[in-house]
Amino acid sequence: MKGLLPLFLGVFGTFAFSWVGLTVIPNLQIGALNPQMDEEGTDIYPMPQSGMVAHGRSVYAANGCIYCHSQQVRPDYASSDIERKWGDRRSAPRDYLFDRPVLLGRERMGPDLANIGKRGMPHEEQPSPAPSAPAGSPAQAGAAAAQSPAASANPSPAASASPNPNGGPAIYSEAWHHKHLYAPRSMSPDTRDSNMPAYQFLYEKRRITGERSADALQLTGADAPSAGWEVVPTYDAKCLVAYLMSQDQSHSLKEVKSAGGAAPAAGSAPSPAASAAAQPGAAAASPAGSPAAAASPKSK
Amino acid sequence: MTPATDIPLKQPAVSATAGEAEQLERALIDASTRVPVLMFYASAMVWLLIGTLLAGFVSFKLHAPDWLSDVSFLTWGRMRPVHMNVMVYGWASMVGMGTAIWLMARLCRTTLRHPLLLVTGAWFWNIGVLVGVTAILMGYSTGYQWLEFPPYAAAILVIAYALIISWAILMFRFRRGEQIYITQWYLLGAFLWFPWLYTAAQAMLFVVPVQGVMQAAVSWWYANNLLFLWLGAIALGTAYYMIPKVIGRPVYSYHLATIGFWTYALFSSWTGMQRLVDGPFPAWMITASIAATILTIIPVTTVGLNHHMTMQGYFPVMRYSPTLRFTVFGAMAYTVFSLVGVLISLRSTARYLNFTEASVAYSHLGLYAFFTMVMFGSMYYIVPRLVGREWRYATLIKLHFWASAYGVGLMSLMLLVGGLAQGASQNDSTLPFIESIQSVLPYLRGLMIAALLLTVSHFIFAFHFGLMLFGLGRTSTVPTFLNPVEAEGSETHL
Numbered sequence: 035m036k037g038l039l040p041l042f043l044g045v046f047g048t049f050a051f052s053w054v055g056l057t058v059i060p061n062l063q064i065g066a067l068n069p070q071m072d073e074e075g076t077d078i079y080p081m082p083q084s085g086m087v088a089h090g091r092s093v094y095a096a097n098g099c100i101y102c103h104s105q106q107v108r109p110d111y112a113s114s115d116i117e118r119k120w121g122d123r124r125s126a127p128r129d130y131l132f133d134r135p136v137l138l139g140r141e142r143m144g145p146d147l148a149n150i151g152k153r154g155m156p157h158e159e160q161p162s163p164a165p166s167a168p169a170g171s172p173a174q175a176g177a178a179a180a181q182s183p184a185a186s187a188n189p190s191p192a193a194s195a196s197p198n199p200n201g202g203p204a205i206y207s208e209a210w211h212h213k214h215l216y217a218p219r220s221m222s223p224d225t226r227d228s229n230m231p232a233y234q235f236l237y238e239k240r241r242i243t244g245e246r247s248a249d250a251l252q253l254t255g256a257d258a259p260s261a262g263w264e265v266v267p268t269y270d271a272k273c274l275v276a277y278l279m280s281q282d283q284s285h286s287l288k289e290v291k292s293a294g295g296a297a298p299a300a301g302s303a304p305s306p307a308a309s310a311a312a313q314p315g316a317a318a319a320s321p322a323g324s325p326a327a328a329a330s331p332k333s334k
Numbered sequence: 335m336t337p338a339t340d341i342p343l344k345q346p347a348v349s350a351t352a353g354e355a356e357q358l359e360r361a362l363i364d365a366s367t368r369v370p371v372l373m374f375y376a377s378a379m380v381w382l383l384i385g386t387l388l389a390g391f392v393s394f395k396l397h398a399p400d401w402l403s404d405v406s407f408l409t410w411g412r413m414r415p416v417h418m419n420v421m422v423y424g425w426a427s428m429v430g431m432g433t434a435i436w437l438m439a440r441l442c443r444t445t446l447r448h449p450l451l452l453v454t455g456a457w458f459w460n461i462g463v464l465v466g467v468t469a470i471l472m473g474y475s476t477g478y479q480w481l482e483f484p485p486y487a488a489a490i491l492v493i494a495y496a497l498i499i500s501w502a503i504l505m506f507r508f509r510r511g512e513q514i515y516i517t518q519w520y521l522l523g524a525f526l527w528f529p530w531l532y533t534a535a536q537a538m539l540f541v542v543p544v545q546g547v548m549q550a551a552v553s554w555w556y557a558n559n560l561l562f563l564w565l566g567a568i569a570l571g572t573a574y575y576m577i578p579k580v581i582g583r584p585v586y587s588y589h590l591a592t593i594g595f596w597t598y599a600l601f602s603s604w605t606g607m608q609r610l611v612d613g614p615f616p617a618w619m620i621t622a623s624i625a626a627t628i629l630t631i632i633p634v635t636t637v638g639l640n641h642h643m644t645m646q647g648y649f650p651v652m653r654y655s656p657t658l659r660f661t662v663f664g665a666m667a668y669t670v671f672s673l674v675g676v677l678i679s680l681r682s683t684a685r686y687l688n689f690t691e692a693s694v695a696y697s698h699l700g701l702y703a704f705f706t707m708v709m710f711g712s713m714y715y716i717v718p719r720l721v722g723r724e725w726r727y728a729t730l731i732k733l734h735f736w737a738s739a740y741g742v743g744l745m746s747l748m749l750l751v752g753g754l755a756q757g758a759s760q761n762d763s764t765l766p767f768i769e770s771i772q773s774v775l776p777y778l779r780g781l782m783i784a785a786l787l788l789t790v791s792h793f794i795f796a797f798h799f800g801l802m803l804f805g806l807g808r809t810s811t812v813p814t815f816l817n818p819v820e821a822e823g824s825e826t827h828l
Contacts, residue, residue: 038506041514044596045523049530049563052603056555057538057548060619065548095477098411104689112612112685114763125614130546135477135539138550138613142689142760145767218399227768229396229775231410232403 064127070287079285082132083277090277093270095135097233104139105148107283119153120146121283126290129283144230152282154206202252209252211275212237212267217257236271239263359443364719366445367436370452372720374432375713376803377460379796381424386785386792388417393785396778407471415482416470422480422560423491424463426705428456430568431498433712434521436720437575438502441518442509451501458494462487478539478553480560485540492533499525516591520571523599527563531556547614551607558606561700566602569664569708570637576661576711577644581651586643594636601629608679611688620681627679634672641665654815656731660711663739667703674699674750686761691774692753695746702788703742710738710795717799718814723807725814730798732816737791745784752777 071078083091094100107121115121125148130136139146202221203209214221216237218230237251242264249272250264259265267275392414395401402408439446446452466483469475475482483491502525514522535556538544544552578585585591604626607619645662652659674696678687687693714731718724725731756774759765801807808814 038514041519041522042526045526045599048596048599049527049603051600052555052559053530053534055622056604056607056619057534057544057552060551060616061538061544061548063616065545067545092477093473096412096473096475097406097409098415098475100477100479101411101414106613108612108685114761117763118767124612127547127614129614133546134543134549136547136549137477138547138610140479140609140689140693141691143771225768227772229399229771231395231399233409234404235406235409 067128067131069131070128079287080129080131083280086273086276087280088277089270090273090275090280091133091135091137093236093274094137094277099147100137100139102139102141102143102230103145103147104142105146105281106138107146107148115146118145121149123283123286123290125283126287128287128289144228147278147281148283150206150281151279152284154204154208154210154279155282202254208275208279211278212249212271213251213253215271215274216251216265217253220253220255220257233271236268236274237265238268239265360440363439363443363445364436366447366449367439368720370446370449370456371432371436371716372803373453373456374428374435375717375799377456378425378428378432379799381420381428381463382792383796385417385420385425386789388413388420390782390785390789392417393778393782397775397782406473412471412473412475415475415479416467418480419467419470419482420463421701422565423459423466423483426565426701426709428459429709429713430524430565430705431456431459433572433709433716434524434568435498435502436716437517437572437712438505438521441515441575442505443511444505444508446501447504447508448501451497455494455497455501458490458497462490462494465490476539478549480557481535481539481553485536488532488536488540492529492536495529495532499529515575516585516588516595517571517575519595520567520574523595524564524567524571527559527567531559531563550610550613551615551619554606554609558609559603561697562602562605563599565701565705566668567598569705570598570668572708572712573641573661573665573668576657576708576715577641577665580655580658580661580715581645581648583644583648586640586646590636590640594633594640597629597636598633601626601633605630605675605679608684609688609693611681611684624679624681624684627676630672631676634669638665638669653817654819656725656735656814656816657711657715659735659816660707660714663735664704664706664708664711667699667707667742671696671699671704674746686757687753688757689760690753690756691749691777692757695749695753698742698749699746703746707738707742710734713799717802718807721802721805721807723802723805724810724812725798726801726806726808727798728814728816730794731814734791734795734798735816737787737794741784741787741791744787745781748777748780748784752781 069078069080106125107115107123109124110116116123129148130138203213205222210221214225214230215233218228218232219226239259240263242262246264247266250266253259253265392410395410395413399410406412435446435452462483466487469484469487470482474484476484481488502522506522535552538552539549543549574585574591605623607615607623608627611620611624613620641662649662652662677683678692678696714725752774755777756770759770759773760767
């Protein structure tokens, strides 16, 4: 090859092609989505996160949770994510609107956490119940079954007198997360073989002065501190758990066909981005390529 | 076939078959690159040892999750990104730049001007990696894979890189000879692609952050292109230099090389999104990347064929030349790496293997079996020409080669098969999730044997390199061969 110019042009050209093709154009397509809302401008989803939840996200990123836990539910035709009760529907770009950094994950040495907060919530307090869902729908029934042991999201372990069959805090409640982070193998037969690292550095072991702290961990066996001592979460640990409890993609999205047959929000959102995303193939189209409207035959 | 031992093996390091003027020119060029290239190599070696120890630590900690759990900076989730970043930015990038500088100087046939620029650049780069690694340990990771360094560490790397690239452009400005050799295409490409790639990713993630899932797309685009267009391009360029050089024979076909280069640039830069298969992205992005991955078969076959035809009849030289043995191993691993990449990227298999250890196998095949082995080969060629000594112990080179080859082979096998087992139980929703971890853990224990082999190999090499650095190599007019050369008359030279 002679002459530098063709080489330079080629080197720039090929890379510009890839840069525009894989980052710039997709960014035009899904890089400016708006939250979805109903006609009255209420029922907005997703909402920006702040305070402890936002700080919890940075704790999650700093300690590399992403190397073992994903935060994305894949569609039922491609994976068993929904069968595993990791979510009622597949994840869509809109779910991650305000996430920074976005923590989709690339490996699953641990279960998916996209809906871990919702799964810890008591059944009655579900933010977006699906009233018109057929009762016999298997995924819906399954989701309910997964939630039934959870009774309380109350941070105080004393308040969570729960139907957890193994004793201890209700599954995926705040108290459960704290105990699980401190002693991952102490929870139940499910976690006994877990190889999740213990995050004891997020907790403080201190001498009880006066009353036992309300947020002290209820530890048993080898993990329990000696008498007169207690283990309490640091601010980072509280934020991390607040962040985990906020993980919830159960709100229906117009562009996603819910596997459980849950009703999508009535009416169409006024945002132009929403209609762009509803184009077939644009984002998260169902396998049959059905437009979003076809996903709601059972609603209303 | 016995043409192998004719010309190339008799060549001592500092002389050449060409005329004396050319010999002198080469010696002068080598002398001018001495300080900066050794600086890059020595730094890279230190990072390699650190990264290797970290790999062992990370690998062990996976089986002892309660160990040291009250020390924040030793937690698995911080040590693992530190290991990756040390290997990618400390070892791979530095050794790659060292080799690229030397090759550029040789191929531009010009002595290296302003070596201070490069030495300063190397210092800045080291500081940048150190700052970045410290930040991750202290809990300031950005959370984007391969881009965990916080922006201030990235800024130091960019400054360092500006110093290094300004030198490369100077070098090209003063080059002699009209022809631009294949290696120079790849190196020039790598030198220009990397800053664009790095600054574009930094800008889209930190300066003018893109929204939501686009951040993941940008970071995958970055990670794959870093592997292909930065490290991969350097390694391919190096192989195109070393193989013909050692066997003393021109490259088989320039046309094939041209096709290989441009298809490589075009297709491999479009890969990456297949790792997000079925994720929350427009389906066309993923399909485009899968198609591009399949199309990388074209550069793989052309480059592989070209190397093979060049080597035809000269394969026995691998018995003697350390450089050739490492380089050919790396060039072959490039084929394996790319084919594995295609196999795990097809939509059906990607679904199956998406979240398993198979992707770790893939990056190790690329970063180690391909890139690192070619770099080892180039160091065996270049270091003697810089220090004026030959490698002291053939046994150590052999040990290094076999420990590395078996180590990376075992590692890839364990991770690939483990990934298959893991994917099988992950996708079977009748099994509890914990089963998928239990099914891969035995393979990860096997991985520790591989990690041990690689640790041994790297410490042997570091020791040998240290001997060379301190002037304790052999004083000889012939290079160190892995095995005694049987050709008649060679004894008198040895």
